[in-house]
Amino acid sequence: MVALLTITIMxxxxxxxxxxxxxxxxxxxxxASWQQALTGAESAVDQAINALNLDAQGSSSAWTNWKTVxxxxxxxxxxxxxxxxxxAPSPSPSPSxxxxxxxxxxxxxxxxxxxxxxxxxxxxxxPKDNNGNQWYRVRATGVAGAPGPARVSNNRLDNDLRKIxxxxxxxxxxxxxxxxxxxxxxxxxxxxxxxxxxxGITLKNWIVMSGGGVIDSFDSSNPxxxxxxxxxxxxxxxxxxxxxxxxxxxxxxxxYLYGNLAYSGPAVKNTAxxxxxxxxxxxxxxxxxxxxxxxxxxxxxxxxxxxxxxTTIATGTKQHPALVKINGDFNVPGGQSVSITAPNTGTDNDxxxxxxxxxxxxxxxxxxxQAALVNATWYVxxxxxxxxxxxxxxSGLAANVSFVGVxxxxxxxxxxxxFIGTLNAPGYNTTISGTGFWSGALISNTLTISGGASFxxxxxxxxxxxxxxxxxxxxxxxxxxxxxxSRGITY
Amino acid sequence: xxxxxxxxxLAFTLxxxxxxxxxxxxxxxxxxxxxxxxxxxxxAVEGYSMSESDQxxxxxxxxxxxxxARSVSVANNVLTLVVPNYYDANGNxxxxxxxxxxAIQYSGGATTTISYSKSGSNFVRTVGSTTTAIxxxxxxxxxxxxxxxxxxxxxxxxxxxxxxxxxxxxVAGTTVYCNTFLRNALARQ
Numbered sequence: 001m002v003a004l005l006t007i008t009i010m011x012x013x014x015x016x017x018x019x020x021x022x023x024x025x026x027x028x029x030x031x032a033s034w035q036q037a038l039t040g041a042e043s044a045v046d047q048a049i050n051a052l053n054l055d056a057q058g059s060s061s062a063w064t065n066w067k068t069v070x071x072x073x074x075x076x077x078x079x080x081x082x083x084x085x086x087x088a089p090s091p092s093p094s095p096s097x098x099x100x101x102x103x104x105x106x107x108x109x110x111x112x113x114x115x116x117x118x119x120x121x122x123x124x125x126x127p128k129d130n131n132g133n134q135w136y137r138v139r140a141t142g143v144a145g146a147p148g149p150a151r152v153s154n155n156r157l158d159n160d161l162r163k164i165x166x167x168x169x170x171x172x173x174x175x176x177x178x179x180x181x182x183x184x185x186x187x188x189x190x191x192x193x194x195x196x197x198x199x200g201i202t203l204k205n206w207i208v209m210s211g212g213g214v215i216d217s218f219d220s221s222n223p224x225x226x227x228x229x230x231x232x233x234x235x236x237x238x239x240x241x242x243x244x245x246x247x248x249x250x251x252x253x254x255x256y257l258y259g260n261l262a263y264s265g266p267a268v269k270n271t272a273x274x275x276x277x278x279x280x281x282x283x284x285x286x287x288x289x290x291x292x293x294x295x296x297x298x299x300x301x302x303x304x305x306x307x308x309x310x311t312t313i314a315t316g317t318k319q320h321p322a323l324v325k326i327n328g329d330f331n332v333p334g335g336q337s338v339s340i341t342a343p344n345t346g347t348d349n350d351x352x353x354x355x356x357x358x359x360x361x362x363x364x365x366x367x368x369x370q371a372a373l374v375n376a377t378w379y380v381x382x383x384x385x386x387x388x389x390x391x392x393x394x395s396g397l398a399a400n401v402s403f404v405g406v407x408x409x410x411x412x413x414x415x416x417x418x419f420i421g422t423l424n425a426p427g428y429n430t431t432i433s434g435t436g437f438w439s440g441a442l443i444s445n446t447l448t449i450s451g452g453a454s455f456x457x458x459x460x461x462x463x464x465x466x467x468x469x470x471x472x473x474x475x476x477x478x479x480x481x482x483x484x485x486s487r488g489i490t491y
Numbered sequence: 492x493x494x495x496x497x498x499x500x501l502a503f504t505l506x507x508x509x510x511x512x513x514x515x516x517x518x519x520x521x522x523x524x525x526x527x528x529x530x531x532x533x534x535a536v537e538g539y540s541m542s543e544s545d546q547x548x549x550x551x552x553x554x555x556x557x558x559x560a561r562s563v564s565v566a567n568n569v570l571t572l573v574v575p576n577y578y579d580a581n582g583n584x585x586x587x588x589x590x591x592x593x594a595i596q597y598s599g600g601a602t603t604t605i606s607y608s609k610s611g612s613n614f615v616r617t618v619g620s621t622t623t624a625i626x627x628x629x630x631x632x633x634x635x636x637x638x639x640x641x642x643x644x645x646x647x648x649x650x651x652x653x654x655x656x657x658x659x660x661x662v663a664g665t666t667v668y669c670n671t672f673l674r675n676a677l678a679r680q
Contacts, residue, residue: 002519003515003519006519006522006523007522009526010522010526013526013529013530014529017529017530017533020533020537021533021536021540024536024537024540024544027544028540028543028544031544031547031551034551035551124586124587125586126587126588126589127589137586137587155541155544155548157548157623157625157626158544158548160623161548161551161552161555161625162551186577186587188587188595219593222593224589224590224591224592224593225592225593235592276640277638277640277641475674476594476595477587477594477595477675478558478559478674478675479559479574479575479577479597479675480555480558480559481577481584482555483577483578485578485582485583486582490576490577490578490579490580490582490598490603491559491574491575491576491577491578491603
């Protein structure tokens with residue numbers, strides 16, 4: 001009798017132990033499946049980004065295996081139907097979404113061995129940027145089987161987090177035959193163009209900054225980050241990044257930098273007011289600049305001197321820009337001016353390229369005025385000096401004025417006025433002084449900012465330097481839907 | 492003369508009884524000892540399983556919320572995250588829009604605040620005003636506020652649950668780490 005009782009008790013103990021161990025194993029399997037589901041969802045997002053990138057590059061295979069459905073609402077379950085997609089989804093008034101059901105990911109092991117997914121792309125009625133490039137919403141769901149019996153975890157907290165579907169898929173609103181874990185993520189993608197202006201200031205050597213000025217950023221293409229395309233301190237952004245390949249002798253004198261500082265070499269001095277990150281090392285290629293190569297007869301030549309060779313000059317078209325070579329110095333002394341006019345029809349059809357073999361210099365009350373629709377590029381072989389409001393960029397857009405310094409020299413922007421444009425002069429020592437500001441971006445050998453002058457990096461230079469060129473798509477937001485609206489969990 | 496018939500009495504001999512009682516005792520003792528050992532083993536495995544379950548749950552919670560957080564702050568070793576509300580009051584998913592700064596938002600900018608901290612020996616997750624212990628037996632929690640615009644680093648140490656071990660005894664604790672990239676951080680938009 002005693003033996004029978006003992007054996008019974010022992011059997012019960014074994015049974016309970018096995019049951020609990022089984023539950024633990026089941027919970028472990030469900031946890032692993034939940035992790036695998038995210039892998040499936042993320043791989044689906046990757047495929048969506050790849051499709052958009054290929055589409056931006058004009059690839060004919062961008063939408064292979066994708067389908068398109070004309071609808072303003074996205075599916076909550078695995079989509080079906082539709083026709084073969086040939087282009088990116090369209091916005092309102094005829095909204096559509098493209099979807100892809102990638103091949104299931106096969107795994108080997110004791111647990112789940114297959115992860116499926118599906119992904120949709122639509123515009124979500126997000127606006128285009130000022131250059132006409134569309135933002136997109138990507139929503140992806142990964143599903144992984146949860147091996148084992150349809151049994152909830154032995155810990156309620158696991159169920160709150162992972163919400164394993166045992167008999168019913170709450171997202172699709174349908175019954176299921178085998179347990180599964182599913183995770184849904186949604187990302188918003190913004191178009192990014194290829195550009196040399198990935199940061200505000202790129203230097204080969206030191207930066208020294210003093211006075212009460214700041215380095216920060218704005219976005220002339222986004223009305224929420226600029227006012228009429230111009231810098232607005234109330235809409236200041238913090239992407240005025242600075243990078244220097246050799247920081248020897250660099251000193252910020254505790255001036256404010258609203259962005260990240262990256263350097264190679266000794267630590268930059270007095271960086272207490274850098275509002276972003278400070279990191280080292282910094283490595284980036286800085287391509288050398290060179291003079292344009294124009295064929296004989298394709299350009300107009302002028303002789304430089306103490307006075308400008310012309311007072312008014314017209315642009316060419318975007319396809320055939322006016323090419324102007326100035327042999328010698330280009331001087332605009334006090335009391336004189338040069339006007340660049342835009343005679344062509346269209347809002348993006350007035351282009352002109354200057355090549356100054358000597359110095360570029362405006363001084364005193366002399367100035368250059370560039371009409372609002374003009375896009376001008378200046379190649380300068382000598383020193384560049386401009387002061388005050390001596391370069392009036394009527395468009396207010398830095399993308400429309402490009403100075404390219406060739407070889408070595410100095411570039412000086414001074415006075416109380418503002419300069420809006422870019423400078424690509426990796427061999428030049430640049431000085432910004434006075435009380436005005438420079439908005440745009442620059443590449444230089446060294447940089448000195450003093451006298452209260454500020455520098456405002458225009459983020460639009462990096463996003464879209466060409467109205468039709470999208471180099472890539474990047475995350476603007478990333479969100480995982482772990483909500484349960486029926487229980488009031490809305491996030 | 493009466494001859495008595497041989498009486499047959501079936502029984503164990505003293506020797507047999509002694510041997511059987513001895514063997515039985517040994518077997519029962521072995522079974523009981525095995526049972527106790529099994530229980531100890533079960534308790535150890537259960538403790539390990541629960542700890543691992545707690546550790547995975549904590550890491551999964553923090554990683555998920557950090558990845559989708561718009562902003563992060565750390566004060567007094569409390570990690571506070573702000574995540575957007577993805578659904579409206581009727582339980583319908585909402586479309587993304589831009590806020591006044593040009594960043595992506597959901598539900599007109601409505602958000603939910605989630606915080607993580609250690610409370611006694613529990614590790615708690617607080618959503619709004621609701622606090623839930625998502626793990627127990629926690630001995631320490633540390634958040635490294637290095638760069639809250641890009642990553643969050645945390646470490647959580649769990650005390651051992653099964654401590655009935657001969658020398659040198661159980662480990663002091665199990666520490667798990669997470670280093671999560673803030674994919675949705677507003678500061679980078």
